[in-house]
Amino acid sequence: MTNFDGLLLKEKIYETYISIGVNDATARFASESMVQTSLRGVDSHGINLFPHYFRSFQSGRLNKNPDFKFIQKKASTALLDADHAIGHHSGIVAMDKCIEMAEKNGMGACAVRNSSHFGASSYFGLHAAKKGYIGMAFTNADALVKSFNGKHSFFGTNPICFCAPLHGEEPLCLDMATSLVSWNKIKNYRRSDDLLEDHWAYDKEGKPVNDPHQAASLSPAGDYKGFGLGMMVEILCALLSGSVIAKDMLAMFTSPAEAQRQVSHFFIAFDIDSFINKDSFVESLTNMVHRLREEPSQGSEPVMAPGDPEKKTYPIRLADGIPCFDEIIAEYVAINPDFKKCLLKSN
Amino acid sequence: MTNFDGLLLKEKIYETYISIGVNDATARFASESMVQTSLRGVDSHGINLFPHYFRSFQSGRLNKNPDFKFIQKKASTALLDADHAIGHHSGIVAMDKCIEMAEKNGMGACAVRNSSHFGASSYFGLHAAKKGYIGMAFTNADALVKSFNGKHSFFGTNPICFCAPLHGEEPLCLDMATSLVSWNKIKNYRRSDDLLEDHWAYDKEGKPVNDPHQAASLSPAGDYKGFGLGMMVEILCALLSGSVIAKDMLAMFTSPAEAQRQVSHFFIAFDIDSFINKDSFVESLTNMVHRLREEPSQGSEPVMAPGDPEKKTYPIRLADGIPCFDEIIAEYVAINPDFKKCLLKSN
Numbered sequence: 065m066t067n068f069d070g071l072l073l074k075e076k077i078y079e080t081y082i083s084i085g086v087n088d089a090t091a092r093f094a095s096e097s098m099v100q101t102s103l104r105g106v107d108s109h110g111i112n113l114f115p116h117y118f119r120s121f122q123s124g125r126l127n128k129n130p131d132f133k134f135i136q137k138k139a140s141t142a143l144l145d146a147d148h149a150i151g152h153h154s155g156i157v158a159m160d161k162c163i164e165m166a167e168k169n170g171m172g173a174c175a176v177r178n179s180s181h182f183g184a185s186s187y188f189g190l191h192a193a194k195k196g197y198i199g200m201a202f203t204n205a206d207a208l209v210k211s212f213n214g215k216h217s218f219f220g221t222n223p224i225c226f227c228a229p230l231h232g233e234e235p236l237c238l239d240m241a242t243s244l245v246s247w248n249k250i251k252n253y254r255r256s257d258d259l260l261e262d263h264w265a266y267d268k269e270g271k272p273v274n275d276p277h278q279a280a281s282l283s284p285a286g287d288y289k290g291f292g293l294g295m296m297v298e299i300l301c302a303l304l305s306g307s308v309i310a311k312d313m314l315a316m317f318t319s320p321a322e323a324q325r326q327v328s329h330f331f332i333a334f335d336i337d338s339f340i341n342k343d344s345f346v347e348s349l350t351n352m353v354h355r356l357r358e359e360p361s362q363g364s365e366p367v368m369a370p371g372d373p374e375k376k377t378y379p380i381r382l383a384d385g386i387p388c389f390d391e392i393i394a395e396y397v398a399i400n401p402d403f404k405k406c407l408l409k410s411n
Numbered sequence: 412m413t414n415f416d417g418l419l420l421k422e423k424i425y426e427t428y429i430s431i432g433v434n435d436a437t438a439r440f441a442s443e444s445m446v447q448t449s450l451r452g453v454d455s456h457g458i459n460l461f462p463h464y465f466r467s468f469q470s471g472r473l474n475k476n477p478d479f480k481f482i483q484k485k486a487s488t489a490l491l492d493a494d495h496a497i498g499h500h501s502g503i504v505a506m507d508k509c510i511e512m513a514e515k516n517g518m519g520a521c522a523v524r525n526s527s528h529f530g531a532s533s534y535f536g537l538h539a540a541k542k543g544y545i546g547m548a549f550t551n552a553d554a555l556v557k558s559f560n561g562k563h564s565f566f567g568t569n570p571i572c573f574c575a576p577l578h579g580e581e582p583l584c585l586d587m588a589t590s591l592v593s594w595n596k597i598k599n600y601r602r603s604d605d606l607l608e609d610h611w612a613y614d615k616e617g618k619p620v621n622d623p624h625q626a627a628s629l630s631p632a633g634d635y636k637g638f639g640l641g642m643m644v645e646i647l648c649a650l651l652s653g654s655v656i657a658k659d660m661l662a663m664f665t666s667p668a669e670a671q672r673q674v675s676h677f678f679i680a681f682d683i684d685s686f687i688n689k690d691s692f693v694e695s696l697t698n699m700v701h702r703l704r705e706e707p708s709q710g711s712e713p714v715m716a717p718g719d720p721e722k723k724t725y726p727i728r729l730a731d732g733i734p735c736f737d738e739i740i741a742e743y744v745a746i747n748p749d750f751k752k753c754l755l756k757s758n
């Protein structure tokens with residue numbers, strides 16, 4: 065592992081995208097999201113994916129200059145055709161539309177079709193919450209979570225993100241896959257050849273496995289509850305946008321590089337003042353979070369609010385850099401030798 | 412156990428409420444929700460609670476003639492002060508307001524304060540879905556779920572309900588507490604003196620317990636994920652309505668009978684046609700549900716969609732009646748001897 069300097073890396077990713085003809089906004093949102101996500105410690109959805117996204121722009125899977133088209137029939141709802149933009153960009157365009165509708169009408173929701181992997185859903189929820197709104201973000205993904213009672217996967221890891229502003233600190237941020245653990249965790253266990261914990265994953269026949277190399281599907285979080293929530297996310301994203309469902313979606317890494325995947329998303333923004341005075345809401349929420357953190361702890365870890373671990377990691381990684389696997393750094397350098405200049409030190 | 416005839420019971424509950432001065436709409440929605448919920452097999456939130464609600468109307472905790480007051484600042488959002496109505500009624504009033512806003516603006520959301528226990532959240536989601544909308548319902552409740560890493564409960568079982576229309580059958584209905592199991596399940600294990608499964612519950616010090624009599628708090632569904640979702644529900648319900656949070660709320664059964672509990676709820680309705688043609692949405696969702704049910708099963712149970720077990724139970728209980736504990740039937744009969752006429756047979 066070697067550490068990238070986050071801010072230098074963000075700039076260099078931006079420049080590298082620009083150098084192959086990616087438009088300014090796409091390059092800006094994609095580089096910002098990747099680095100923010102890794103600074104927050106969410107390694108599965110941050111800078112590790114840059115080489116993959118870069119190749120996807122070159123192969124034509126991702127559109128370097130997407131033409132976003134909104135269809136808006138009523139005041140608080142919209143459908144966005146993202147023209148195969150990288151999801152980091154389409155998500156911001158959609159969330160900004162939600163904020164605009166929320167400002168005017170109290171809330172707004174936007175379904176997005178013809179998009180692609182959007183990185184961490186927290187990027188969009190935080191975008192709204194930093195502007196003072198409650199933001200929610202959802203996406204579907206290719207089938208990877210075993211259906212409850214079934215042998216095979218049916219829905220994706222279909223995350224739910226909920227963010228709200230806090231006083232004196234970054235917003236509250238819940239960002240969770242509806243699977244018990246992420247597929248990336250399974251891949252890390254494959255690298256280290258460690259055994260998976262019970263109930264994490266299943267083999268091709270739907271039987272529980274501990275061998276990470278046999279894992280073919282993931283357990284939903286809370287069994288049928290996570291499975292049901294994954295279905296809710298699928299309906300909001302794929303069906304309200306008129307797109308393909310998880311089971312029919314091309315896999316992110318193993319399908320042809322040029323094939324467009326038709327990922328779909330869903331976003332909601334609530335204008336807090338439309339319900340209750342925003343200042344008193346933020347004060348109540350901040351008080352609740354403080355009370356929660358002061359609850360007696362069961363073990364060595366304190367009681368935390370969603371997003372607290374990421375808040376701890378952020379300043380550390382901002383100072384010490386973002387650790388990255390050497391094989392991924394090699395991919396970076398093969399794309400642009402200048403990425404070497406963004407490295408800080410070896411661990 | 413003896414079985415109540417569902418339709419006779421609904422009528423008799425309605426009449427009994429009317430006889431003590433409960434207004435027509437309150438009596439109608441409360442009786443309908445309780446019986447529908449029990450016919451669907453959800454015994455924790457149906458007819459078993461009637462004696463408790465009845466006593467709460469008599470003690471003054473519940474308002475027999477609530478004066479509902481909406482504060483609406485913008486087109487798609489509203490805040491309802493429910494004047495201590497029974498939640499079954501305030502929830503329908505709020506969801507109808509959401510539907511009205513969704514019809515006009517694509518979606519609507521309503522926070523509700525000064526309400527009370529609203530029974531099963533499915534009642535409100537199904538109400539919206541039967542009218543062709545996507546309906547979501549949330550409520551807070553007194554603290555019963557152990558905070559992640561903590562010793563004590565902080566949030567309630569804070570359920571999430573999501574319903575959407577299907578072609579040729581009752582709507583899809585996900586209705587789940589954000590705890591792993593319900594408190595009612597613990598109470599049933601206390602009755603039978605069976606041991607709880609691992610990870611279901613904790614004692615007063617936050618240690619895992621199998622003895623149901625030692626249980627003081629519940630495990631969140633999917634550990635920190637269910638805990639985070641419970642917090643999301645708390646924010647939407649309690650903080651967006653400016654009400655008290657779970658930790659400060661009076662317990663349902665053990666606090667003074669006349670004390671008003673200030674339960675809060677949150678509802679959302681989406682107008683499907685505002686996003687995508689409704690007929691094609693319903694066809695896509697129906698196809699997805701059929702495909703899911705045809706997935707190869709791992710065991711003796713087929714793969715099911717959320718709400719499928721309840722759909723199987725409904726016609727059986729409509730024909731054979733709703734089983735009820737004899738001690739609860741005794742409470743019914745003490746309230747009104749005519750309830751005897753609603754009984755079908757002993758099991």
